[in-house]
Amino acid sequence: MYTIGADIGSVAVKVVLLEDGEWRDGIIVPTGWNPKDSGSEAISAILNQNDLTRAHIARVVSTGYGRNSIECDERITEITCHAKGAKIIFERGGVRFVLDIGGQDSKAISLDEKWNVSDFLMNDKCAAGTGRFLQNMAVMLECELKDFSALPNDIEPHAISSMCTVFAESEIVGLLAQGVDKQALMLGILDSVASRAEGMLRRVGFNSGRSARGVAFTGGASRSINLAELLERRLGVPLLTSEMSQYAGALGAAEIAFREVLSRTRGAG
Amino acid sequence: MRDVESIFEEMRNAIPAGPVRIKEAVDKGKKIVGCYCAYTPYEVIRAAGAIPVTLCSTSDKPIAAGEEHLPRNLCPLIKSSYGFALTDTCPYFHFCSVVVGETTCDGKKKMYELLNRLRPTHVMQLPQTYADPASLALWKTEIERLARRLESELDVTVAESDLKREIAKRNEERRVLGDFYALSTLNPAPLSGLELNIVNEFFKVSFGDEKSLELIRELTSRLRENYKEGERRVAPKKRVIVTGCPTGKSLEKVFNAIEENGGTIVAFENCGGIKPNYELVDETLPPYDALAAKYLGIPCSCMSPNNKRLDLLEKLVADYYADGVVDVILQACHTYNVETFLVRERVKVPYIAVETDYYQGDAEQLATRMGAFIEMMN
Structure with missing residues (x-):
């Protein structure tokens, strides 16, 4: 039995295909300006490369900001899906907090013993502390997002005091003019994202006692090794990251779809 | 007897017709007194023979105009209120001869200084604690001062007998609303939060009119009878109590977000709902003492400490079988925003605070x- 989870994010569409609840395939494509088309096309693509048709799929659950734009069986918010996805990806980590930094928003989720969401906080009204902030800063500094993951870890971040994207841009112009090292600035930019994230985690109950059991770091920004290091420095605990973490939302959606089909089959049987 | 749908229809139609009724009242020589806040003692204004009306304050349209004089980083309700007055786009403001405001928060009291240049604005100095006798004495003096100001502005006399009559009448309005709100303690709820909101908005334009009050009574008994007979108008969903800043047109986006995503709003604790109406004015006390005690007891976040709000919410969560509480915070409303910490601790059910504005x-x-x-x- 196949289920699909589609996470239509602001930057990328992530689709995961499960076969009997086990990973079968996953793809990531850019969302572009049309979440409806890119979402549907991504689902078609994953079906094609697995020689399947829509009729083979027992249930499709969509999530992410574009969840209402595609046809599916159920729509569930990315908060719930990320929690479920993190449970699978970090099964052995004993994760109690999920920090997700995506293209458009960032969120901190706290989980109870059963991996249910017990509290969450979203930053979604402003670019500060999100992937969008990093994107803007990359343009400013004429570098690419991946460069934010290849910085030396032996130089001190140069503090950026402005949280606001617009003000941070002018602050950086000033700092560049003063001759501040570009890499120290890039680390400073990452550290400002880390500081926002730290604040959010603490507000949903992160503290060193409970946190000893781990924080999972997901979303596109989790691919930055430097950002993860800066966060670890602030939080005082190692972060759990995974190559798979960008799939957390889609995987959680596919898992929810799988559980639902399972419970219906059992109910019917 | 009318059915529920046609009563709601009548209420929906009455809301935009409010300004016409006020214009007709003015044409007949009635005086209109503009109000913004639940602390304004309507009884005093009515005893002065005038009609207290709620002025416009919940649309984002006049905010840009308001920002010509006010800082941007200010609560949208204050900017909207002032913007409406400045652009003369609030019909109620247009027809009012006096505005009554209170020193509830920093933004409002400073805005009233500017508003006074557009319309005579009487500002009541609101003490910020409810239990202390000195505060109560000051608030009583302030209510008496309002009466004297209205007497001189409107050239009338406010007699104690008039006050007593209006206190009894306003209490009856509160009882009618209380009975209506109590419907939603039924589980599943007999009506949606959007419908609750319609009644709250309708009540604002009832202007003390007995016919409007009767319509709310009729709706309450209709809904109750139908429910007893087994009618379920609303599918069972997660029961949510809305609390926090004053609600209104621009915040319906929050109510929609709740009700379109698996929730039903069973109570509005806000000042357009239960908060100013759950306690009555004591009709056995001398009127000014009774009014002072009642109004100073309103648990707005401008009070410090504000334990009554926490107590009230705790009780509402139990009475309304709430599954969760949504605290709506208007941007730059520091008092409600800071209080979220205490509310979260107290309510013992899932709780979320959302900060938003009118856009x-x-x-x-x-x-x-x-x-x-x-x-x-x-």
């Missing part, structure tokens, strides 16, 4: 938050 741009984000919040309860 509609965050409707999608609100849907995600409310959706996730309600999924959390499953």
